[in-house]
Amino acid sequence: MITIKIKPSHPSQGDYVVINVSDFEPQKHEPYDQESRDALLEYAAESGHLNPSEPELQAMHDQLLVRQGQLDDRELQLNQRTGLLDAREQTLLEREMANATEAQRLADLAAAQAAQIDPASMTKAQLQAALTAKGVPFSSTADKAELLALLTGA
Known part of the structure; x- marks a missing residue:
């Protein structure tokens, strides 16, 4: 029996899950690596399942749209985090400069007082x-x- 690796549906399943190639359902599963993709193509060619049906194609299309939406959401989150980090870094730099200026002012004041x-x-x-x-x-x-x-x- 030929097996392939698929991406897990839950983090508790580890990095990948091993299933029989005949149990692969494109609307539910995603191959984990190139080796699994190649095994699927070989199985499809040998079994005559090379051409997916229209419902299978629609399911794959829907899955891709969902994944694209998830990727777009993650990109937006990363961009927002980057903006927050940039703002925090700018604030820290401004505080650093203010602290250095204040330290110099206090040193100058102490020196002036000591001289007087x-x-x-x-x-x-x-x-x-x-x-x-x-x-x-x-x-x-x-x-x-x-x-x-x-x-x-x-």
């Missing part, structure tokens, strides 16, 4: 902020004198 204030008169928090703005590492337990030395040495 005598470091000796700054509070411990101001010294820490100035060191952070300059990118100078410091210990969280450092006292004001240690922070002042780091700032004036930096």
